[in-house]
Amino acid sequence: MPATVLIGAQWGDEGKGRVADWLAGQCDVMARYAGGDNAGHTVKVGEREFKLHLVPSGVVHPGVRCVLGSGMVINPLRLVEELDMLAGQGVDVSPERIHLSVRAHVITPGHLALDGASERARGSSSIGTTRRGIGPAYMDKAARTGLLTGQMRDPDEFAAQVKASLEGANALLTRLYGLEPVDAEGLAAQYGAAAARLAPYLADTTTLLHDLLGQGQRLLCEGAQGTLLDLDHGHYPYVTSSSATVGGALTGLGIGPQQITRVVGVAKAYCTRVGNGPFPTELFDETGERLRNAGHEYGTTTGRPRRCGWLDAVALRYAARVNGLTELVITKLDVLSGLDELKIAVAYQRGDQQLTALPLFTPDYESVCPVYETLPGWHEDISAVRRFDELPLNAQHYLRRIEALVGVPIRMVSVGPEREQAIELVW
Ligand code: GDP
Ligand code: IMO
Ligand code: MG
Secondary structure, rough: OOOEEEEOOOOOOOOOHHHHHHOOOOOEEEOOOEEOOOOOOOEOOOOOOOEEEEHHHHHHHOOOOEEEEOOOEHHHHHHHHHHHHHHOOOOOOOOOOOOOOOOOOOOOHHHHHHHHHHHHHHHHHHOOOOOOOOHHHOOOOOOOOEHHHHHHHHHHHHHHHHHHHHHHHHHHHHHOOOOOOOHHOOOOOOOHHHHHHHHHHEEEHHHHHHHHHHHHOEEEEEOOHHHHHHOOOOOOOOOOOOOHHHHHHHHHOOOOOHHHEEEEEEEEEOEEEEEOOOOEEEEOOOHHHHHHHOOEEEEEOOEEEEEOEEEEHHHHHHHHHHHOOOEEEEEEHOOOOOEEEEEEEEEEOOOOOEOOOOOOOHHHHOOOEEEEEEOOOOOOOOOOOOOHHOOHHHHHHHHHHHHHOOOEEEEEEEEOOOOEEEOOOOO
């Protein structure tokens, strides 16, 4: 039965949470397949605003079951905090509807400390990570030395394993980085307590998803991060350590490609990036500042100001190919109101060469600059528009131009953070 994958088509923070909320009405189960609490997904429903880091955004819809899949890395303390926060906002967080894979990996306080230590050691070439321990946790996974969430079934034994793991991390922190060790004993006890809270949520989520799909239930795989932050397909090393692209949904959830009928790419009507690395269309002038202020472009997870720039059709075309996007959602179109002109990068210039495909080797970005197409802007406030043909003509033209440049049809356009601030396009 059908599965839809929702993918960030840029550098993260495209509005996946709000689009997942829109798609939640068309699904029975929502699953996160990669990443950890480096993600920050915002869902606004009237006066209530939810900032989700680990639990799929569908949790806000009472009828939707939520799965935290095997491809994720989980900080148990943060998950307990998030469940408590949701319960405090009146959301049902019972283990009957939220399921945590026994095969996800655990982020320990050692991973957090090592993330910070390696960033500091990189100095001016730091990645600008969220410092949530993501890289070190996936390092342990690949080295086959990680702790699995399933080990939380026995909280005492789990605490002992966390303590042993922290002692290993302490050896690195003190000997390699010359830093203070973390409090292995005290933190292991906190992890044991969190394990006792989370044990009822543990499940064989692969079998569960297959059973639910077999019963005809509709699955939405909620991506985190974005295509250009993908470990294999992003701007390495300025990437996260997981598979944010469509392949990550297959490996992270244990489903087959024939299950997937839709791949929805979410892109902002402009671009933002938080953290370091290539960003050819970045604006350092007052237009960039204007986008940051109008779009409230500050990280959901870290509060850092996001770098802002023009829409990059080269990058979007790449995202369409790498993920096999079947449709696009464009968010934050309202933020562009009031600009006389808009620019879209349609190619990159390197010397006397025009590149229409994205360079894959990051050092090559030092010598590329964007080739822009300029389109007329609009000044109307569009946040109350609900039909495509009610948008200013220049806004319609901008969207149609994106479709033509990327070669993927737009299915929805959002004109504000609220659930109803959406324009559905009928094909
Ligand atoms: P995600 O990580 O992809 O889920 O995105 P974030 O939640 O980190 O960042 C997107 C931000 O933009 C959130 O604060 C949303 O509430 C907000 N947002 C989403 N769609 C729109 C929109 O169409 N217009 C405006 N103005 N804000 C939006
Ligand atoms: P959502 O799901 C934006 C970025 C970090 C950094 C790089 C590596 O909300 O879109 P990490 O902590 O993962 O090792 O950091 O990836 N990054 C994100 N940027 N949105 C995110 O998630 C991100 N998750 C990681 O800023 O550049
Ligand atoms: Mg985010």
